[in-house]
Amino acid sequence: MECLYGIPGPPLSSPPPNKLQASISDAWVIDDDEFCNPNVNISKKVAQSAALNVINNHKTKQFESSSSTRNNKVNESESSKIAKFNALLNLNLLNLEELRSLAWSGIPNQVRPDAWRLLAGYLPTSSERRQQILERKRTEYWVFVKQYYDTERDETYQDIYRQIHIDIPRMSPLMMLFQQKLVQEMFERILFIWAIRHPASGYVQGINDLVTPFFVVFLQEFLPVGTDLELLDISTLPKEQRDIIEADSFCCLSKFLDGIQDNYIFAQLGIQQKVNQLKDLIQRIDTNLHNHLLKHGVDYLQFSFRWMNNLLTREVPLRCSIRLWDTYLAESDDFAAFQLYVCAAFLLHWRQKLLRERDFQGLMLMLQNLPTSNWSDHDIGVLVAEAYRLKVAFADAPNHISGSKTKR
Amino acid sequence: MPLPDKREFLYKILVIGELGAGKTSIIKRYVHQFFSPHYRATIGVDFALKVINWDQETIIRLQLWDIAGQERFGNMTRVYYKEAVGAFIVFDVTRAATFDAVLKWKQDLDAKVTLPDGNSIPCVLLANKCDQPKEGIANNQNKIDEFVKENNFSGWFETSAKDNINIDDAAKMLVQKILENDKVQANGNSRPTSEPMFSLSKDQDTKSRKNCAC
Numbered sequence: 325m326e327c328l329y330g331i332p333g334p335p336l337s338s339p340p341p342n343k344l345q346a347s348i349s350d351a352w353v354i355d356d357d358e359f360c361n362p363n364v365n366i367s368k369k370v371a372q373s374a375a376l377n378v379i380n381n382h383k384t385k386q387f388e389s390s391s392s393t394r395n396n397k398v399n400e401s402e403s404s405k406i407a408k409f410n411a412l413l414n415l416n417l418l419n420l421e422e423l424r425s426l427a428w429s430g431i432p433n434q435v436r437p438d439a440w441r442l443l444a445g446y447l448p449t450s451s452e453r454r455q456q457i458l459e460r461k462r463t464e465y466w467v468f469v470k471q472y473y474d475t476e477r478d479e480t481y482q483d484i485y486r487q488i489h490i491d492i493p494r495m496s497p498l499m500m501l502f503q504q505k506l507v508q509e510m511f512e513r514i515l516f517i518w519a520i521r522h523p524a525s526g527y528v529q530g531i532n533d534l535v536t537p538f539f540v541v542f543l544q545e546f547l548p549v550g551t552d553l554e555l556l557d558i559s560t561l562p563k564e565q566r567d568i569i570e571a572d573s574f575c576c577l578s579k580f581l582d583g584i585q586d587n588y589i590f591a592q593l594g595i596q597q598k599v600n601q602l603k604d605l606i607q608r609i610d611t612n613l614h615n616h617l618l619k620h621g622v623d624y625l626q627f628s629f630r631w632m633n634n635l636l637t638r639e640v641p642l643r644c645s646i647r648l649w650d651t652y653l654a655e656s657d658d659f660a661a662f663q664l665y666v667c668a669a670f671l672l673h674w675r676q677k678l679l680r681e682r683d684f685q686g687l688m689l690m691l692q693n694l695p696t697s698n699w700s701d702h703d704i705g706v707l708v709a710e711a712y713r714l715k716v717a718f719a720d721a722p723n724h725i726s727g728s729k730t731k732r
Numbered sequence: 733m734p735l736p737d738k739r740e741f742l743y744k745i746l747v748i749g750e751l752g753a754g755k756t757s758i759i760k761r762y763v764h765q766f767f768s769p770h771y772r773a774t775i776g777v778d779f780a781l782k783v784i785n786w787d788q789e790t791i792i793r794l795q796l797w798d799i800a801g802q803e804r805f806g807n808m809t810r811v812y813y814k815e816a817v818g819a820f821i822v823f824d825v826t827r828a829a830t831f832d833a834v835l836k837w838k839q840d841l842d843a844k845v846t847l848p849d850g851n852s853i854p855c856v857l858l859a860n861k862c863d864q865p866k867e868g869i870a871n872n873q874n875k876i877d878e879f880v881k882e883n884n885f886s887g888w889f890e891t892s893a894k895d896n897i898n899i900d901d902a903a904k905m906l907v908q909k910i911l912e913n914d915k916v917q918a919n920g921n922s923r924p925t926s927e928p929m930f931s932l933s934k935d936q937d938t939k940s941r942k943n944c945a946c
Contacts, residue, residue, distance in 0.1 A: 491751070495773070
């Protein structure tokens with residue numbers, strides 16, 4: 325295990341490098357029957373060893389639980405997980421940290437909409453104020469729409485509108501749902517209002533893909549379990565429900581993007597910086613892979629820009645993006661930093677295939693078309709577990725990562 | 733692997749222009765002989781490879797770099813443009829505004845990449861979606877001829893990715909220009925023409941290297 329990337333294992337005993345680690349480290353719950361599955365909050369040390377076991381089992385394809393985890397083996401059923409979420413969500417005063425801990429390793433479909441509203445900071449922790457806040461925020465959104473979208477747009481806004489208008493019909497082109505006029509109009513309003521309320525960035529290509537997980541989750545709230553989205557005609561939903569889906573998607577998107585605003589400002593500086601951080605990180609974690617990419621002239625910007633800009637939505641199927649959103653939202657404000665490690669884990673996941681490619685063409689074609697179409701929640705679980713492990717092992721090195729701006 | 737008596741060239745080509753002009757569709761048509769009305773917006777850069785049997789002795793590999801149309805990528809395009817030897821600038825004949833931006837793209841290109849002798853790289857203008865009703869200057873061929881001459885384009889074509897119009901011809905013209913430049917550069921530098929622009933990967937050593945030590 326220790327030689328996975330040619331480096332010693334992570335320093336498990338080292339103190340948490342930052343808030344992020346502290347916020348999630350006591351809550352390792354891997355939701356998969358094949359693996360050990362502690363049904364309780366566990367200590368940081370246990371959590372980390374559980375994470376390492378997950379990764380190790382995955383890499384070696386030995387699915388029997390190892391000796392250190394056998395004792396912890398608890399088969400948490402979906403229903404008990406839902407019960408746990410419901411217990412939390414129904415408290416008068418929600419403990420957000422607890423919700424984050426629970427949500428980090430995946431949220432069951434039934435409780436996801438409310439869990440996301442709370443994690444995004446759209447809903448307050450106090451249960452009695454929730455309905456009132458919801459109604460107020462939804463009304464606010466529709467006031468914006470009336471004020472900016474339904475009226476004649478001035479020239480600056482017109483340019484934003486045109487770009488959105490061109491991009492909307494071509495998002496998720498293979499899903500019929502997104503070809504429906506009503507759905508496209510909903511996205512158009514969400515993106516337009518967001519763009520004009522964030523003049524430092526405006527509309528940036530790719531943000532439409534970031535609306536999609538919210539949209540689908542809030543849509544499913546109104547559909548019978550198991551409804552096939554491909555067969556859904558959204559006009560069959562009452563307008564009041566469509567308006568809620570739209571307003572909630574907007575509000576959660578806004579909160580969600582607040583943490584990564586620098587990704588979308590002029591020149592996308594946040595992303596450029598993260599791409600450099602990714603490069604530094606891979607160089608430290610896996611020199612072979614890094615040198616292999618360099619040797620064949622592959623620049624990290626060429627493939628990881630999209631990973632960062634779209635938060636991997638273009639690289640994995642929609643259902644996996646939704647599962648990934650559980651963890652991103654549970655990371656709260658720190659998810660921008662965490663996403664770097666998710667990208668690193670994602671790249672390292674393909675290292676064997678990449679090392680077999682022998683020229684620039686082969687590498688780029690692979691990096692831009694990674695075979696994830698069969699990925700499930702489980703793969704995302706492994707991915708974020710690995711990202712977490714990398715974060716624990718490598719985040720505690722300010723000279724290399726966050727300190728790249730400071731003097732070397 | 734190329735046959736011993738074949739020359740092989742590798743060229744990097746940029747495809748740039750306003751968003752929604754049809755850059756991705758043109759490349760998909762050219763490389764995969766396929767059209768779909770809805771490709772997703774390109775984020776950053778997409779990459780494709782086209783292999784051409786140019787003549788009996790020559791194989792040409794075109795690396796096509798499909799650059800996202802949103803202008804904010806300003807500074808980053810410098811990285812993408814590096815070592816390009818040819819470019820297509822695409823506009824949409826149904827939207828005059830996409831033509832108005834052509835000059836800006838051309839200037840951006842010339843400012844960021846040049847041939848070794850300092851000249852600008854050959855660039856062909858594509859008036860795409862010509863199967864649809866045109867707007868503005870796209871209706872006036874003479875004006876575009878003038879524009880192309882004035883602004884140092886190698887030429888221009890009306891294209892349709894949908895109906896597969898002129899895309900192969902446009903690519904042929906661009907490759908022809910690149911080959912000519914190659915000869916000029918080679919004569920100037922006494923470099924044999926058969927030498928590829930970039931060294932093609934001959935790195936068999938990756939085979940012998942252990943991929944993973946565990």
